[in-house]
Amino acid sequence: MRQALLVVDVQPCFDPPSWLIEEVGQLAAAMPSVATVERHDEAITPFERQLGWKPAPDDASLVRTDALFVKHGYLPPPEAIRHLRGIGVDRVLVCGIQADTCVLAAGFALFDAGLHPTLLRWLTVGSSLDRSGALGERLWRHHFGAVIGSRKELMAGPAHQ
Template sequence: MKQALLIVDTQPSFPVPAEIVQGIGRLSAVIHSVATVERHDESITPFERQLGWKPSKDDVSLVAADRVFIKHGYLPPPAAIDYLAGLKVDRVLVCGIQAETCVLAAGFALFDAGLQPTLLKWLAVGSSLDPSGDLGARLWAHHFGAVLSSPDQLGLG
């Protein structure tokens, strides 16, 4: 099975447990990977005005990836989705930060593009609303079905 990894917003602006960064890093070293990085531009996405919070204007990915795409807002940029579609993969493994918002938004974008998004629950962190990521995983399972709970389910061996 041909797979790619989408790493969502694993960056300094968000509290990312070291074990998540390390786990994603180990996986991105053995599978083609794409990362998104959320950067602040109030003229594009009104984070500060509406939420009183904003990501940095110069964050970088905490995990090395084959390609990095900058985004503004919850959705991955269309160029990232087009790039993943161009890889002709059987499924896109998704991990990262904000399981019930940005990670879920990536799932919708991938699904709408005809790709098969698959959440890696052990490598996904929720927001301050649900740091465990359980809410995001439940929403993901409801909308897309495919949630893996451990690395032995990846089929990489």
């Protein structure tokens, strides 16, 4: 099974823990990888008007990947999905920030594109609603099933998941 890594919104405005940046960076260097970064444009997504909060207009990814895609909202941009399909992957390993919102939205976009989204639980943190990410993991399991809990489990291969 050919796979790639999708790193969701590991950027300064979400204040990711340093261990997450380091470990995701190591994994991104070991396989085809793509990152999204959330940027604010109120004309596209009304974060400030509706939620009283907004991401930075110029944040950058804190993880170096093969490709970077800017998004305005919860979903990864269609160009990111096209890129993943274009490199011929079957399974997309997903990690990053906000397990119960942006990471989950990426799972839906990947699923709808015919790809196999797989959550890397140990490399995903939750939103302010649930920093543990447990809510996002439960929703992911319900909708997509595939969750990998550790690096050891990932290295064991698809047969063990």
